[in-house]
Amino acid sequence: MSDFGRLVRAEWTKFRTVRGWVLGTVAAALVTVLLGLFVASNSISSCSNGTVDIECPALPLGPDGQPVRDKFFFVHRTLAGDGAITVRVTSMQGVITYPPPDHDKIVPGLVEWSKAGVIAKVGTAEGSRYVALMVTAEHGVRMQHDFVHDTAGRPGAVSAGTPRWLRLTRAGDRVTGEESADGAAWTEVGTATLAGPVELGLFVTSPSDLTVNNGAGGGSVQARLATATATFDNVTATGTPPGDDWRRDDVGAELNPDGTLHHPGGVEQAGGVLTVSGNGDIAPLAGESGPGVQLVLIGLVVGLIVVIVVAAVNGSGELRRGLIGVTLLASPRRGRVVAAKAVVLGAVAFVTGTAAAALVIPLAWAVLTDNGFRQPGLPLPTLVRVAVGTGLLVAGTALLALGLGLLLRRGLAAVGLAVAVVVLPYLMAVIGGLPPAAAEWLLRLTPAAAFAIQQVVPEYAHVLAGYTPASGYYPLPAWAGLAVLAGYAALALGLATARLRRSDV
Amino acid sequence: MSRVLYAEWTKLRTEPAALWLVPCFVVVTVLMSLFAVASASCGQGGCGIDPAVLSLAGVQLGQALVVLPAVLTIGGEHSTGLLRTTLTATPRRIVVLAAKAVLTGGLALVAGTAAVLGCVAVGRAVLPGNGIAALSLTDGPMLRATAGSVLYLVLIGLLALGVAAVIRDAAASAGAVLALLYAVPLIAAVINDPELQRTLRRFAPMTAGLAVQATTDLQRQPIGPWAGLAVLAAWSAAALLCGGLAFRLRDP
Numbered sequence: 001m002s003d004f005g006r007l008v009r010a011e012w013t014k015f016r017t018v019r020g021w022v023l024g025t026v027a028a029a030l031v032t033v034l035l036g037l038f039v040a041s042n043s044i045s046s047c048s049n050g051t052v053d054i055e056c057p058a059l060p061l062g063p064d065g066q067p068v069r070d071k072f073f074f075v076h077r078t079l080a081g082d083g084a085i086t087v088r089v090t091s092m093q094g095v096i097t098y099p100p101p102d103h104d105k106i107v108p109g110l111v112e113w114s115k116a117g118v119i120a121k122v123g124t125a126e127g128s129r130y131v132a133l134m135v136t137a138e139h140g141v142r143m144q145h146d147f148v149h150d151t152a153g154r155p156g157a158v159s160a161g162t163p164r165w166l167r168l169t170r171a172g173d174r175v176t177g178e179e180s181a182d183g184a185a186w187t188e189v190g191t192a193t194l195a196g197p198v199e200l201g202l203f204v205t206s207p208s209d210l211t212v213n214n215g216a217g218g219g220s221v222q223a224r225l226a227t228a229t230a231t232f233d234n235v236t237a238t239g240t241p242p243g244d245d246w247r248r249d250d251v252g253a254e255l256n257p258d259g260t261l262h263h264p265g266g267v268e269q270a271g272g273v274l275t276v277s278g279n280g281d282i283a284p285l286a287g288e289s290g291p292g293v294q295l296v297l298i299g300l301v302v303g304l305i306v307v308i309v310v311a312a313v314n315g316s317g318e319l320r321r322g323l324i325g326v327t328l329l330a331s332p333r334r335g336r337v338v339a340a341k342a343v344v345l346g347a348v349a350f351v352t353g354t355a356a357a358a359l360v361i362p363l364a365w366a367v368l369t370d371n372g373f374r375q376p377g378l379p380l381p382t383l384v385r386v387a388v389g390t391g392l393l394v395a396g397t398a399l400l401a402l403g404l405g406l407l408l409r410r411g412l413a414a415v416g417l418a419v420a421v422v423v424l425p426y427l428m429a430v431i432g433g434l435p436p437a438a439a440e441w442l443l444r445l446t447p448a449a450a451f452a453i454q455q456v457v458p459e460y461a462h463v464l465a466g467y468t469p470a471s472g473y474y475p476l477p478a479w480a481g482l483a484v485l486a487g488y489a490a491l492a493l494g495l496a497t498a499r500l501r502r503s504d505v
Numbered sequence: 506m507s508r509v510l511y512a513e514w515t516k517l518r519t520e521p522a523a524l525w526l527v528p529c530f531v532v533v534t535v536l537m538s539l540f541a542v543a544s545a546s547c548g549q550g551g552c553g554i555d556p557a558v559l560s561l562a563g564v565q566l567g568q569a570l571v572v573l574p575a576v577l578t579i580g581g582e583h584s585t586g587l588l589r590t591t592l593t594a595t596p597r598r599i600v601v602l603a604a605k606a607v608l609t610g611g612l613a614l615v616a617g618t619a620a621v622l623g624c625v626a627v628g629r630a631v632l633p634g635n636g637i638a639a640l641s642l643t644d645g646p647m648l649r650a651t652a653g654s655v656l657y658l659v660l661i662g663l664l665a666l667g668v669a670a671v672i673r674d675a676a677a678s679a680g681a682v683l684a685l686l687y688a689v690p691l692i693a694a695v696i697n698d699p700e701l702q703r704t705l706r707r708f709a710p711m712t713a714g715l716a717v718q719a720t721t722d723l724q725r726q727p728i729g730p731w732a733g734l735a736v737l738a739a740w741s742a743a744a745l746l747c748g749g750l751a752f753r754l755r756d757p
Contacts, residue, residue: 020677035692042696295695302688309680316676320584411676412580413522416573419683420533424566427687428537431694434562438544 007331007340014318015344021310025352028306028394032356033363035299040364043295045372052257059374060126060252062147062284066457067375069207070126070147071252071280073265074119076201083239084169085118085200087232088183089135089158092116094228096209109226110137113464114206115282116230118168120175120198126252131192132203132282133166133177137228141166142462143177143190147284150462153179153189158230170194170239183234200237201246204230204265204278210464225263229277252280286457286465293378293386293454294430294472296364297357300390304397304423307352311345311398312414315405315496334500338406342493345402346395353394358387382456389453389478396450396485397422403492407499421488422447429469436468440475447488449474452481509595509604516587517578517608526574527616534567535623542631556639557650557720560628564654565715567620568661572682575609575665579748580675598752602670606745609662617658621651646720653717653734660734660741661686664710667744671751686711703727710740 015021047056062068094110117134131145133153141153141164158164165180173195178186206228254262265278318324331337365377378386400422404414425448429439443449452474459467467473474481517523541562545554582588595601625642632639640647668685669678689709693702706712706727716726716733723729728736 035688039692039696042698042701044698298691298695301691302684305680305684309676313674313676410522411674412573412577412679415676415679416569419680420566420569423683423687424569427691428562428566431691434541435545438540441540441544 003331004336004340007336008343010327010330011340011344014323015314015348021314024306024310025348028303028310029352029356029359031306032297032299032303033360035302036296036360036364037367039298040296040367041371043368043371043373045368045374047372056372056374059285059376061376062127063129064146064148065376065379066147067285068127068147069252069281069283069285070128071250071278072115072203072205072282073267073276073278074121074124074199074201074203074249074251075246075267075274075276076121076124076199076249077237077240077244077246078197079120079170079200079237079239080197080241081239082171083200083237084167085120085202085237086165086167086234087118087202087236088163088165088234089116089230089232090160090163091231092135092137092158092228093230094137094206094226096226097224099209099224100211100222103224109209110228111206111209111226111464112136112138113281113283113462114226114228115142116202116204116228116232116276118166118201119203119282120168120170120194120200122194122196122198124199124249124251129194130282131168131175131177131194133168133179133189134203135164135166135230139462141179141189143192144282144462145175145192145194147282148460149192150460151190153177154181154187165234168200170198200240202232202235202274202276203282204228204276205280205282206278207281207283207464208279210466225279227263227265227277227279229275232274232276233272235272235274250278281463283463284457284460286460286463286467292375292472293361293456296361296368297386297390297454299360300353300356300394301423301427303353303356304394305419307349307394307398308401308418308422309411309415311349311401312405312418313411314345315341315402315407316409316411316414317405319406319409320411335497338493338497338500341402341406342399345398349398350391350395352391354387354391356394357390358383361386378456385478386453386456389482392482393450393453393485396482396489397447399489400447400485400492403489403494403496406496407492422450422485424448426451431470436470439469443469443481444475444484447485449476449481450485452476453478506600506604509600510607512591512594513578513601513604513608516582517574517612520574520577520581522577522581523574523612526570526577527612530567530570530616531620531623533570534563534620535627536563537566538563538624539627539631542628542635545632545635545637554637555719555721556628556632556637557647558718559637560632560639561621561624561650561654561718563624564621564657564718565711568658568686568711569683571613571617571658571662572665572679572686574612575662576669576675576678576682578605578609578666579669580673580678583673584675599749602666602745602749602752606663606666609666610659613659613662614655617655621654621658624654625651640720644720649730650718650720653730656734657714657717657737660714660737661710663741664737664744667741667746667748670748671744707733708736710737713737 059067114137115134119132121130122128140155143151165183173193177189180186208223209226211222268275401418425442425446629639665682672678693705713733714737717730
């Protein structure tokens with residue numbers, strides 16, 4: 001066995017023979033799992049239709065299994081093979097119900113991501129695949145497909161003076177979107193693939209008008225119904241069966257208890273001019289979309305405190321009790337001793353964190369599903385990613401606490417400091433009622449940035465939502481958050497090694 | 506008793522950790538509040554911010570630094586064996602614990618007053634610039650929030666002292682107190698059963714105690730301001746009682 005291997009083995013022997021450390025590690029995993037289950041079993045989903053409580057409806061799922069919002073007014077024909085649709089959009093207007101400041105009027109206005117344009121969609125079921133080319137209120141022409149893909153085209157809003165021509169062409173499986181200001185000179189916006197028979201036509205929709213308050217309480221989001229109305233003319237469709245009528249569908253509309261449509265859209269036709277209005281959105285669900293990984297991993301916070309205590313005392317105890325003298329007699333090179341300790345503690349913490357996360361996420365999710373939540377479970381690759389990420393978070397925290405313990409030589413100071421820089425910033429950011437801007441800075445600058453491994457749903461630039469830490473969105477990507485934590489841990493371990501080298505023990 | 510107090514004071518003021526933890530506590534608390542008030546902004550529709558709670562947000566973080574010296578007064582003596590000397594000099598253990606409680610409470614009172622007044626000053630200086638009206642100390646609710654926050658820190662110190670007397674190891678005691686303080690509000694924040702949520706917030710030491718900071722929407726708080734502080738006082742008393750029993754019955 002190599003020298004270093006022997007050192008690691010010695011450290012492992014020290015670790016496993018201290019009953020408190022082993023029990024602490026087991027307790028950390030246990031508390032993570034049990035608190036996750038407790039929280040899940042006390043989260044109940046309730047839905048109502050009017051005043052009647054009903055079982056919550058299933059969320060529409062997009063092509064990749066992610067929850068989506070798919071509600072729009074659709075004027076369409078069937079396209080079996082190749083074909084195209086061309087339209088001219090000459091105006092886009094809307095109304096917003098009861099916006100701030102006084103919330104007492106219905107005012108004209110458009111939400112920035114309200115959409116009107118042409119779409120090819122596989123049937124009219126919510127969540128089915130689609131390719132769409134549209135004008136938006138404030139983001140110009142966009143080509144979007146399958147909810148999460150968004151390509152920008154010509155900027156600028158549409159009006160009678162500056163109309164937009166839109167064309168979707170399908171040849172084989174390939175759908176091409178082109179736009180034009182005059183119907184003569186066309187610019188390609190993007191392409192996508194869509195096979196099989198599709199419904200081809202016009203659509204209008206508008207997401208709700210949101211106010212994201214950057215105030216206390218983690219920031220609050222208020223939503224108000226907004227409706228968009230667009231005027232189309234020069235509508236031509238090729239490839240659709242001759243004599244096929246334009247059919248109308250309020251895709252995704254819910255029914256009121258009396259059987260009428262809730263917030264219906266509509267279309268009026270006068271000669272070749274179609275005026276279509278709709279509300280809803282065609283987009284992935286974002287923002288506060290129900291319980292997530294953050295909820296079921298909530299026990300991790302307490303588990304981390306336990307791990308911090310074990311790791312810090314592991315570092316400081318040896319120095320306090322003088323065992324370090326023996327250790328350094330056996331292996332005089334300080335750096336290698338610290339490295340061996342780090343390897344043992346890091347490995348134990350990694351295994352503990354990974355196992356706890358891999359256990360609690362599916363179990364707690366099953367409990368949530370039982371309680372009426374309709375959020376789909378994590379796909380296996382995501383689950384593996386989150387579990388490994390959790391392991392790395394726990395390992396990084398343990399190494400930071402170990403470094404602080406060796407550096408400060410006092411378990412208490414190390415525990416206090418490690419809790420203050422890892423756990424407290426996370427708590428302040430997620431439940432502390434801090435304004436989201438402050439919360440995001442905490443999650444960038446402190447080792448708590450590593451909690452970003454809990455985010456499984458990306459932030460979409462083309463969907464407005466309350467992207468706050470409180471609803472599970474982190475300012476840094478997972479790898480960057482882990483890198484921040486790793487940097488702090490490396491700093492603490494480096495300083496500890498330097499102090500061990502310089503000073504006698 | 507005064508000699509015991511004097512002895513405890515000598516131990517405390519010569520403890521290097523206490524020397525830097527106390528100023529550190531004041532600075533961290535005020536900085537956290539500054540951070541909170543500086544990043545708050547209200548839309549034109551208003552955002553229901555309670556200026557007192559926001560200004561005093563630093564207390565949520567700062568309390569951790571009250572816990573540390575408190576557990577150190579017992580845990581530190583245990584780990585070095587100094588406690589045997591202390592108990593040889595003063596065999597009446599309850600007197601020793603009482604002296605430690607008086608000192609811990611007094612330290613928290615002094616440092617807490619400085620920190621909380623700093624938070625209030627920061628709030629008054631920064632909040633109006635962000636379009637949020639700050640309250641003055643002469644307003645009854647603001648005075649209650651300010652004085653209540655200082656008392657809150659004192660009670661947290663005593664709670665930590667009691668727990669440390671039971672657990673004895675300083676690091677493990679700190680972990681236990683911090684977990685007790687922070688875990689319950691975290692769990693209460695994420696479950697959506699409003700009944701259980703309210704119950705948890707009403708009985709957890711941190712959420713109940715911090716209710717004293719509320720100046721607006723009092724009826725939406727899980728518990729009244731003074732009643733909440735009383736809940737925390739009950740926790741501290743229970744911890745000190747258990748600590749006292751353990752301290753009396755066990756040999757160091």
